Amino acid sequence: MQQPVLQICDHPLVQHKVALLRDASTSTRDFRALSSELAGVLAYEATRDLELEDVTVTTPIKDTIGRKVTGKKVGVVPILRAGVGMLDGVLAMIPVARVGFLGMYRDEDTLQPVSYYEKLPKDLGDRLMLIIDPMLATGGSASYAAQVCKDRGAHTVKLLSLIAAPEGVERMHSDHPDVAIHIAALDECLNEKGFIVPGLGDAGDRLWGTR
Numbered sequence: 001m002q003q004p005v006l007q008i009c010d011h012p013l014v015q016h017k018v019a020l021l022r023d024a025s026t027s028t029r030d031f032r033a034l035s036s037e038l039a040g041v042l043a044y045e046a047t048r049d050l051e052l053e054d055v056t057v058t059t060p061i062k063d064t065i066g067r068k069v070t071g072k073k074v075g076v077v078p079i080l081r082a083g084v085g086m087l088d089g090v091l092a093m094i095p096v097a098r099v100g101f102l103g104m105y106r107d108e109d110t111l112q113p114v115s116y117y118e119k120l121p122k123d124l125g126d127r128l129m130l131i132i133d134p135m136l137a138t139g140g141s142a143s144y145a146a147q148v149c150k151d152r153g154a155h156t157v158k159l160l161s162l163i164a165a166p167e168g169v170e171r172m173h174s175d176h177p178d179v180a181i182h183i184a185a186l187d188e189c190l191n192e193k194g195f196i197v198p199g200l201g202d203a204g205d206r207l208w209g210t211r
């Protein structure tokens with residue numbers, strides 16, 4: 001049986017940025033920039049296994065062999081709203097990626113995801129699909145998003161989150177053991193309201209300046 005993948009990026013610069021992201025005094029503007037920067041690093045890690053092919057490149061000096069990405073194309077799926085805060089960073093790393101959107105919010109009482117919008121590219125079966133959402137809390141939203149991608153034909157799905165709770169990782173590993181998870185930090189637990197502890201608060205509100 002396939003072992004579920006959880007990769008926590010322990011690079012010093014990532015840990016430094018996570019500390020700034022957690023800080024309640026970090027401004028909306030800096031929070032956005034940090035989310036985007038961290039997302040780029042996670043995208044870099046999550047695409048490490050893309051296939052390459054040799055190509056001839058003519059430099060100003062002579063012909064040489066270069067290597068270019070071949071095979072799977074990439075699709076990126078931010079979960080609205082907070083996932084949008086990671087989109088620029090991922091696209092900076094993979095500019096040709098197609099982008100789909102899944103709109104959902106978490107019901108405050110039941111903590112279940114409520115879907116309100118879906119717009120995905122057509123050819124998901126040919127793509128590495130990267131679901132992006134800064135927070136993996138109970139895992140309900142990410143699990144739902146992975147299922148939607150699979151129902152639309154995706155064979156390879158990965159999840160990129162900035163902060164995760166063990167409960168969310170467990171839920172994803174149970175529901176979707178084939179979906180590799182790439183995160184910048186694994187936190188302690190969820191509190192009684194379903195917020196990640198210590199976490200960073202409500203990522204959507206901090207990104208977009210709402211309350």
Ligand code: PRP
Nearest residue numbers: 081082105106136137138139140141204
């Ligand atoms: C947050 C977060 C995730 C979800 C995580 O979204 O951005 O999408 O909750 O929780 P889960 O793992 O328990 O499903 P929220 O409901 O705050 O919506 P928003 O992004 O529109 O603010």
